[in-house]
Amino acid sequence: DAGVTQSPTHLIKTRGQQVTLRCSPISGHKSVSWYQQVLGQGPQFIFQYYEKEERGRGNFPDRFSARQFPNYSSELNVNALLLGDSALYLCASSLSAYEKLFFGSGTQLSVL
Amino acid sequence: QQQVKQSPQSLIVQKGGISIINCAYENTAFDYFPWYQQFPGKGPALLIAIRPDVSEKKEGRFTISFNKSAKQFSLHIMDSQPGDSATYFCAALNNAGNMLTFGGGTRLMVKP
Numbered sequence: 001d002a003g004v005t006q007s008p009t010h011l012i013k014t015r016g017q018q019v020t021l022r023c024s025p026i027s028g029h030k031s032v033s034w035y036q037q038v039l040g041q042g043p044q045f046i047f048q049y050y051e052k053e054e055r056g057r058g059n060f061p062d063r064f065s066a067r068q069f070p071n072y073s074s075e076l077n078v079n080a081l082l083l084g085d086s087a088l089y090l091c092a093s094s095l096s097a098y099e100k101l102f103f104g105s106g107t108q109l110s111v112l
Numbered sequence: 113q114q115q116v117k118q119s120p121q122s123l124i125v126q127k128g129g130i131s132i133i134n135c136a137y138e139n140t141a142f143d144y145f146p147w148y149q150q151f152p153g154k155g156p157a158l159l160i161a162i163r164p165d166v167s168e169k170k171e172g173r174f175t176i177s178f179n180k181s182a183k184q185f186s187l188h189i190m191d192s193q194p195g196d197s198a199t200y201f202c203a204a205l206n207n208a209g210n211m212l213t214f215g216g217g218t219r220l221m222v223k224p
Binding site for chain 1: 211
């Protein structure tokens with residue numbers, strides 16, 4: 001079975017632009033979470049979606065938004081990009097909100 | 113606001129030795145404590161996890177020790193191998209089951 005897939009793998013944007021990152025969970029998994037990992041640090045929670053509803057939001061500005069589709073895939077949107085948004089964005093899926101998380105390999109976003 | 117503190121930041125161990133990584137948490141609302149292993153260019157992968165009603169859990173060469181009163185837990189890697197060289201993260205899951213708080217990571221190098 002395929003694991004969590006994320007696209008694109010790498011992305012370069014300039015300040016002020018908008019970006020959309022995509023995630024396909026493991027088949028059968030209904031929960032998707034997004035994490036931001038800055039180089040040299042641990043991942044930080046951004047959002048969790050379960051059954052297409054937002055179930056949790058981390059301490060990130062409103063420039064960050066996400067949604068989950070009927071097929072349980074998800075998109076993370078970041079508006080008005082700042083240099084500090086440069087990071088590895090990780091998507092994780094699980095069977096339910098309490099199950100162990102399976103992470104994808106991430107999207108490396110560079111903001112210039 | 114770092115609620116999970118991890119040490120050391122880096123660790124060098126000889127092949128066959130024991131690697132020990134420590135974490136301490138502040139929030140008593142955590143009730144599930146996983147450890148993740150991350151290789152360069154990959155997302156974190158779950159190694160082993162423990163709940164606070166258990167003081168120790170062992171899976172193969174990996175052991176978690178948990179001290180609820182001290183709010184500390186540690187990962188022991190027995191018979192460390194060069195293939196164990198990676199970054200290790202401790203984490204804690206909140207009671208709602210929707211957010212993992214990660215430690216800052218430990219970069220482990222096992223020398224042959």
